[in-house]
Amino acid sequence: MTRSADLLRFNTCGSVDDGKSTLIGRLLYDSKSLMEDQIEALERSADITGAGQINLANLTDGLRAEREQGITIDVAYRYFATPRREFIIADTPGHVQYTRNMVTGASSSNLSVILVDARLGVIEQSRRHACIASLLRIPHLVVAVNKMDLVDWSEERFLEIRAQFEQFLPRLDMKDVAFIPVSALNGDNVVDPSPNAPWYGGPTLLGHLESVHIGSDWNLSEFRLPVQWVNRPNNPKHAGLHDFRGLSGQIAGGIVRRGQDIMALPSGFTSKVREIWTLDGSLREAFAPQSITLVLEHDIDVSRGDMLVDPAALPGAGGDLHARICWLHPRPLQAGRKYFLKHTTQTVQAVVTAIEHRINVATLDAEPGAPELAMNDIGEIRVRTSKPIVYDGYASNRLTGSFILIEQGTNATVGAGMLHPPAETAQPEYRDFVI
Amino acid sequence: MSNYYLDHLQYLETESIHIMREVAAEFERPALLFSGGKDSICLLRLAEKAFRPSELPMPLLNIDTGHHFPELNSFRDARAAELGAKLIVRTVEAALAKGVAVQSPGQVSRNHLQIPVLLAAIEEFRFDCCIGGARRDEEKARAKERFFSFRDGFGQWDPKNQRPEIWNLYNARINPGENMRVFPLSNWTEKDVWEYIGREKLAVPSIYFSHRRRVVRRHGQWLPVSELAPPKPGERVEDLVVRVRTIGDVISTGCVESPANSVADIISEIAVARVTERGSRADDKVSEAAMEDRKKAGYF
Numbered sequence: 244m245t246r247s248a249d250l251l252r253f254n255t256c257g258s259v260d261d262g263k264s265t266l267i268g269r270l271l272y273d274s275k276s277l278m279e280d281q282i283e284a285l286e287r288s289a290d291i292t293g294a295g296q297i298n299l300a301n302l303t304d305g306l307r308a309e310r311e312q313g314i315t316i317d318v319a320y321r322y323f324a325t326p327r328r329e330f331i332i333a334d335t336p337g338h339v340q341y342t343r344n345m346v347t348g349a350s351s352s353n354l355s356v357i358l359v360d361a362r363l364g365v366i367e368q369s370r371r372h373a374c375i376a377s378l379l380r381i382p383h384l385v386v387a388v389n390k391m392d393l394v395d396w397s398e399e400r401f402l403e404i405r406a407q408f409e410q411f412l413p414r415l416d417m418k419d420v421a422f423i424p425v426s427a428l429n430g431d432n433v434v435d436p437s438p439n440a441p442w443y444g445g446p447t448l449l450g451h452l453e454s455v456h457i458g459s460d461w462n463l464s465e466f467r468l469p470v471q472w473v474n475r476p477n478n479p480k481h482a483g484l485h486d487f488r489g490l491s492g493q494i495a496g497g498i499v500r501r502g503q504d505i506m507a508l509p510s511g512f513t514s515k516v517r518e519i520w521t522l523d524g525s526l527r528e529a530f531a532p533q534s535i536t537l538v539l540e541h542d543i544d545v546s547r548g549d550m551l552v553d554p555a556a557l558p559g560a561g562g563d564l565h566a567r568i569c570w571l572h573p574r575p576l577q578a579g580r581k582y583f584l585k586h587t588t589q590t591v592q593a594v595v596t597a598i599e600h601r602i603n604v605a606t607l608d609a610e611p612g613a614p615e616l617a618m619n620d621i622g623e624i625r626v627r628t629s630k631p632i633v634y635d636g637y638a639s640n641r642l643t644g645s646f647i648l649i650e651q652g653t654n655a656t657v658g659a660g661m662l663h664p665p666a667e668t669a670q671p672e673y674r675d676f677v678i
Numbered sequence: 679m680s681n682y683y684l685d686h687l688q689y690l691e692t693e694s695i696h697i698m699r700e701v702a703a704e705f706e707r708p709a710l711l712f713s714g715g716k717d718s719i720c721l722l723r724l725a726e727k728a729f730r731p732s733e734l735p736m737p738l739l740n741i742d743t744g745h746h747f748p749e750l751n752s753f754r755d756a757r758a759a760e761l762g763a764k765l766i767v768r769t770v771e772a773a774l775a776k777g778v779a780v781q782s783p784g785q786v787s788r789n790h791l792q793i794p795v796l797l798a799a800i801e802e803f804r805f806d807c808c809i810g811g812a813r814r815d816e817e818k819a820r821a822k823e824r825f826f827s828f829r830d831g832f833g834q835w836d837p838k839n840q841r842p843e844i845w846n847l848y849n850a851r852i853n854p855g856e857n858m859r860v861f862p863l864s865n866w867t868e869k870d871v872w873e874y875i876g877r878e879k880l881a882v883p884s885i886y887f888s889h890r891r892r893v894v895r896r897h898g899q900w901l902p903v904s905e906l907a908p909p910k911p912g913e914r915v916e917d918l919v920v921r922v923r924t925i926g927d928v929i930s931t932g933c934v935e936s937p938a939n940s941v942a943d944i945i946s947e948i949a950v951a952r953v954t955e956r957g958s959r960a961d962d963k964v965s966e967a968a969m970e971d972r973k974k975a976g977y978f
Contacts (some may be wrong), residue, residue: 534727
């Protein structure tokens with residue numbers, strides 16, 4: 244198979260009036276990703292609402308309610324491509340519900356772009372965005388210092404903002420941070436290099452997005468396959484399919500090879516990989532995040548919600564969980580409440596046994612004594628599940644280390660949880676069982 | 679570069695397969711909406727990738743307006759038969775006869791009539807989930823759509839009250855009478871769809887390729903001339919080499935002049951195209967919020 248460009252997912256965050264929508268509009272416009280009818284529609288709305296000036300923000304603010312109120316309600320996704328890469332932008336609004344929306348938009352991002360208004364410098368909102376990116380463990384961060392035209396492209400001002408931000412960096416645990424001076428309104432350093440900043444020798448925003456290394460953003464060291472669907476053709480007419488029993492799922496971590504030993508958890512049954520089945524033929528090896536179907540040597544009891552792992556790199560397991568949670572719902576989280584907890588491919592009942600503290604999202608400091616977590620709060624909680632789950636710490640695997648909480652009755656998704664590293668590795672239920 | 683990386687199509691594919699399997703595992707009576715159009719052709723291939731060597735664990739469903747291009751329906755039937763899939767077709771014609779759907783006076787297009795027919799089919803078969811081929815890049819209201827789009831007892835979409843989707847954890851829980859629409863191609867663009875059709879060597883209906891057709895110029899578009907849509911007085915019928923970029927019904931689907939007669943030609947044409955594919959759909963031009971309003975009423 245010939246391979247083409249890879250895919251970078253990023254999200255943009257800024258406060259109201261930081262020029263975030265304008266920046267996205269500029270990226271699309273200058274990279275020639277906009278079509279004539281879209282530009283025509285922009286011009287049409289400019290005549291009606293914008294006193295004749297084209298408003299690039301109208302490109303992203305898609306719903307009528309948003310255009311009327313001049314706000315962005317929810318996460319909007321935008322797509323564009325250059326010859327080097329394809330891009331998915333999650334545009335997350337900066338107003339009151341920003342934490343909830345940013346968590347939603349950024350959870351699968353490789354990179355976050357934080358907009359800072361050059362006139363205002365690093366404000367509390369900028370620190371919040373950086374902290375959320377750090378809590379979500381987004382691998383790459385770009386600080387776009389916008390509206391540089393309004394500070395006369397002052398290098399001194401840019402360096403000052405950079406220093407303000409760097410002062411704050413050590414507590415974030417972010418390895419890759421880039422600073423880029425831009426003017427989204429005029430297009431400087433967004434797609435085309437700016438003649439106004441001869442003192443800046445770095446790439447443009449698009450240049451950086453095209454070249455940042457994302458190859459190691461997935462965990463490729465510990466094999467994890469949450470079983471999603473048991474594939475049983477049960478076809479009496481076809482001898483080869485009569486006994487076919489495949490375990491389908493998306494690899495959440497690591498690499499799996501034909502012939503390798505695997506263990507099913509929580510049972511602890513072991514077997515070997517007989518075949519890595521795909522519609523395109525059998526594979527010698529497969530890796531995260533491929534979707535595959537494994538056929539094992541032994542007919543061991545495995546169903547949806549179980550996890551196949553490398554027995555040499557066991558995950559943790561337990562029913563008493565310690566996690567950070569971002570609360571997403573207007574009805575606050577209180578200790579003692581019961582929820583459904585969805586983790587990888589299984590849903591179990593869970594009770595939040597304690598709220599340890601709230602996390603100040605602008606400083607990452609603990610604020611003890613919080614009786615409840617309100618919407619947009621992030622806090623540390625203890626959860627007990629109705630049966631043990633098999634998991635990793637979020638820091639080592641975003642997919643096996645995360646969960647959502649679902650309110651019983653309304654079925655609303657109310658919380659997004661990130662698990663702390665497990666205290667104990669998985670103890671197979673049938674330790675002495677040998678096939 | 680390491681061998682352990684996926685290009686953008688492989689990434690989109692694995693994401694979509696994951697979503698397909700979540701549907702099969704979490705719902706009791708799902709259906710896959712298959713029209714024979716390019717997006718649903720990709721959906722079907724993804725279903726094969728997700729579920730083979732088993733049979734597809736869900737029937738295919740198509741709402742036929744009676745204004746479909748004949749090429750599309752014959753392609754739809756042939757493809758379903760080839761895959762051994764169960765195909766359910768419900769028609770606007772029958773719904774009008776039964777009074778399930780009522781045409782507004784003077785209205786020719788049956789686009790909006792698909793809504794009551796779809797909702798009736800969901801009720802008839804008690805489908806709890808319908809997989810559709812909508813993409814977020816098609817239209818601004820779609821850009822805010824979720825993979826798992828919750829619909830209430832009336833099939834309505836409430837953009838202000840959507841479930842957050844975080845990591846790859848999709849909340850598929852619904853109460854009786856409620857319904858989910860799932861869009862595995864949410865992150866795909868028009869270009870991705872054609873590249874995938876090319877990579878997977880998938881057949882598509884002939885009207886996507888260049889052919890001669892009688893058309894008239896109306897509202898800046900070339901619209902096909904047919905019994906249902908005769909030329910209006912003063913319009914000149916022209917015989918042009920055209921193709922369609924997106925397939926609605928024969929009344930509202932604009933044609934583009936194009937010599938493209940292979941998937942590779944189409945991909946290069948899209949790469950330099952200057953209008954979006956929905957730019958050729960008269961039904962979206964009614965108002966800036968046309969799609970938002972239809973989705974709130976229960977559209978796909």
